Amino acid sequence: MFKRNFVIATLILLASLATILLNAPLVSSQGLTITAAAVEGALPLEAPDSELWRLATAVEVPLSAQMIARPILPETNAKAITVRALHNGEEIAFLLEWADATRNDATVRVEDFRDAVALQFPLIDGQPFYCMGQQGGDVNIWHWKADWQAALIARRTLQDVYPNIHVDMYPFVDETENLYLAAYADVDFLPAEAVGNLLALPVHTTPVEDMVAGGFGSLTSQPPEGQNVQGYGEWRDGLWRVILSRSLRSTEAEDVSFAPEKLYSVAFAAWDGANRERNGAKSTSQWVSLQLGAAPAPAAAPAAGAAAPSPARTAAVTPSGIGPLFWGFIGLLVVLWALIALTLLYFRDEGKS
Amino acid sequence: MPDVYNWQIGRTMTYPYPEAHPRQQFAAVFNINRCIGCQTCTGACKATWTFSRGQEYMWWNNVETKPYGSYPQHWDVKALKLLDEAHQAAGVKPNWDRTQANEKAPYGVYNGLTLTEAAGPNEVVLGYLPADAEWRSPNFYEDTSTAYRGGPFGLSPDGATLPEHQAWFFYLMRICNHCTYPACLAACPRKAIYKREEDGIVLIDQERCRGYRKCVEACPYKKAMYRGTTQVSEKCVGCYPRVEGADPLSDGVPMEARCMAVCPGKIRLNGLVEIAEDGSWVEAPQHPLYYLVRIAQVALPLYPQFGTEPNIYYIPPRWAPRPYLRQMFGPGVDQAIERYIAPSRELLAVLQLFRTTQKMIFRFEIEEGALVREVEVNGKMWQMYDDTVIGFDAQGREVVRLSVVEPLHERPLERLNSI
Structure with missing residues (x-):
């Protein structure tokens, strides 16, 4: 009997270990560490379904409403973001997933607010205030916008939102084109665009705005030439899945720069447009640790975006030198073997008793 | 929050920033009695500032027919209702104490809550965000009077006798009030709104604005507007190039705003009044605006109880019911009408x-x-x-x-x- 209990306890312990190794999300409000797993080859920058993401440990980061600076919205909708991170020695990518019942990717009407998500990194050693940084403690913010994402495929015009709109003419617009899309000959009539407000640009090359902040109300877009964060997002069945990526290193003073094997801090925020969440009315996390894996050694690896037959197979072909992940999968194999051996042992004992 | 002195309500009130006043203040007097509702002001503003894509619903100047008309729809009723609910929640019965009227408090003292005082812990200003449907049809209820109760054959011999008409309406012409304590400025989480030192004109920095629409929500007069095509908000700019004297016609001296200068009904007088360091109007009995507002006191602020100290002043219509006018222009209405009817x-x-x-x-x-x-x-x-x-x-x-x-x-x- 003692032997049987021992075996069951061991099985439970092993099962727990296996669950962790099989990337089940961790739920904890503090002391979270996101590991950016090092992989070989191109990162799945526009493929949230890519098997490569299974190499990254998913971490569920709890969110709560920003309650410090007015305006305050105590009931925000996003309660947690599931985060995965990968890097390949050249680029880093984050896959963020969070539940959102509605897709809000237009901001044409006065009552329309966008869904959005943001990453925040300190620009100083240590951790400045986790909400927008502080004076003397700047932060770099990558802000992905659902409407910018939608506009990459087709920019929403007034005609899309108001199908029955009719305007005879807009002065200073090329009348040979579609009036609701045509460029302005003189942007002075679009003052926000004329003064270089990134939000007002008719065309965006990325759905992510790269910004810097040093306290509430200080958020500032980096200049157009400093916009170097890429993004991709898709909404399906009440879930946003958004990838933000950038080259590991940046020489810009307002950008965070990463190196393999180093430890960083990162914070998250999400906005639900349907709940009129914008600016400080948001769900936000505390600082979370971000550990970059060792740089990958050149070896065969699954091509980016290519769906491998199974995660186990991906693990099997993952070359050495991948660091924690590699050892994780070795551990997983050991655990599986141990499970089989223990099960056999258990049934052999049963047969004897 | 610091306390600032608001002479229109005769007391200090809470505001997120300490007092800092411009040297001069863009101000105007609108004589409601003279307005014929021709909308020439509206058209002049549209043709000058808001004819571009994304500004279709934007009327920085509008003329609405009271009591039913409003742009955006029911802005005044909604703002007053929010304030009323806040008063009820706080157990406050707002009133004006005329007995305390003096040089620094010409209308007496307002004992209710202003919009910054009624905001609650989570907001800076009490307000609401009108949806796009509310910005459409800016002339809904134009020329619609209150119900007419006729006698035999539907006629009433005294339906239109003064002092108050039985069936009445009047035009309310509105632009941004370039308030001394702007609610839009108070509510902007980015400090993207500023009040110019030289003329007190309130502007939205088009570079800093991120289209959060807190100003649209906060401005009780709803004169900050969102432009969906540029994703930022815009508002009346007080025709500042004209005020600066930069217009070629101006001969280097300040000119009236477009909406003022085109008025066929001759109802508007626009100018700059000199402001002392403490925010009071520097005594200038020979300045027409100072004379009308501070000496004759025939022109009154619109909804002074909101607490923003608006700088557009109205000569109230003499035929409309006094309780309605007192709610709209404060307790100075009766004296203003009396003085206007038989002017000095x-x-x-x-x-x-x-x-x-x-x-x-x-x-x-x-x-x-x-x-x-x-x-x-x-x-x-x-x-x-x-x-x-x-x-x-x-x-x-x-x-x-x-x-x-x-x-x-x-x-x-x-x-x-x-x-």
Whole structure:
């Protein structure tokens, strides 16, 4: 009997270990560490379904409403973001997933607010205030916008939102084109665009705005030439899945720069447009640790975006030198073997008793 | 939050920033009694500032028919309702104490909550965000009066007798009030809204604005507007290039805003008043706006109880119900109407200055003329004198000269139909 209990306890312990190794999300409000797993080859920058993401440990980061600076919205909708991170020695990518019942990717009407998500990194050693940084403690913010994402495929015009709109003419617009899309000959009539407000640009090359902040109300877009964060997002069945990526290193003073094997801090925020969440009315996390894996050694690896037959197979072909992940999968194999051996042992004992 | 002094409510009130006042303040007097609702002001503003893509619903200047018309729809009713609910929640019965009226508190003391005081812990200003449908149809209910209760055959012999018409409406012409304590500025989480030191004009920095629409939510007058095509908000700019004297026509002196200068009904008088360091108006009895607002007190702020200290002043319509007007313009309404109905010699002269020159008038002088008429008004004898009023621009040059009695030219017989 003692032997049987021992075996069951061991099985439970092993099962727990296996669950962790099989990337089940961790739920904890503090002391979270996101590991950016090092992989070989191109990162799945526009493929949230890519098997490569299974190499990254998913971490569920709890969110709560920003309650410090007015305006305050105590009931925000996003309660947690599931985060995965990968890097390949050249680029880093984050896959963020969070539940959102509605897709809000237009901001044409006065009552329309966008869904959005943001990453925040300190620009100083240590951790400045986790909400927008502080004076003397700047932060770099990558802000992905659902409407910018939608506009990459087709920019929403007034005609899309108001199908029955009719305007005879807009002065200073090329009348040979579609009036609701045509460029302005003189942007002075679009003052926000004329003064270089990134939000007002008719065309965006990325759905992510790269910004810097040093306290509430200080958020500032980096200049157009400093916009170097890429993004991709898709909404399906009440879930946003958004990838933000950038080259590991940046020489810009307002950008965070990463190196393999180093430890960083990162914070998250999400906005639900349907709940009129914008600016400080948001769900936000505390600082979370971000550990970059060792740089990958050149070896065969699954091509980016290519769906491998199974995660186990991906693990099997993952070359050495991948660091924690590699050892994780070795551990997983050991655990599986141990499970089989223990099960056999258990049934052999049963047969004897 | 710091306390700031708001002379329109006769007391200090809470505001997120400490007092800092411009040297001069863009201000105007609108005479509701004279407005014919032609919307020329509205069209002039549209043709100058808001004719571009994304500004279709934007009317920085609008004229609505009270009591039912409003742009955006029911903005005033909604703002008053929010304030009323806040008063009920706080157990406050708002009222005006006229007995405390003095030089620094000409209308007395308002004992209710302002919009910054009623905001609650999570917001800076009490407000709401009108949806796009509310910004459509800016002229809904135009010329719609209150119900007319006729006698036999639907006729009423005294339906339109003064002091208050039984069935009534009036036009309310509105632009941004370029408030002393703007709610839009208070609510902007980015400090993207600022009040200019030189003329008190309130502007949205188009570079800093991120389209959060907190200003649209906070402005009780709903004069900050969102432009979906540029994802930022815009508002009335007080025609600042004209106010700066940068317009080629202006001869280097401040000019009235477009909406003011085009008015065919001659209802508007626009100018800059000098502001002291403590925010009070520097005494200038010969300044037409100072005279109308501070001395004659015929022109009153719109909804002073909101606490933003708006800088557009209205001469209330003399035929509308007084309780409605008191709610809208504060407790000074009865005195203002009384003085407007039988204007003093000086007031009658100053009223001639409205819309007679594009240049802002900084000083007036009156040359006395002959007594031309003597009639009974409200049981009292009233004399009319044919005085001459002279207006001077910012550099002290005479820009306009008018007599109370308009000169009459009779075409001689031989030139009849000679056009």
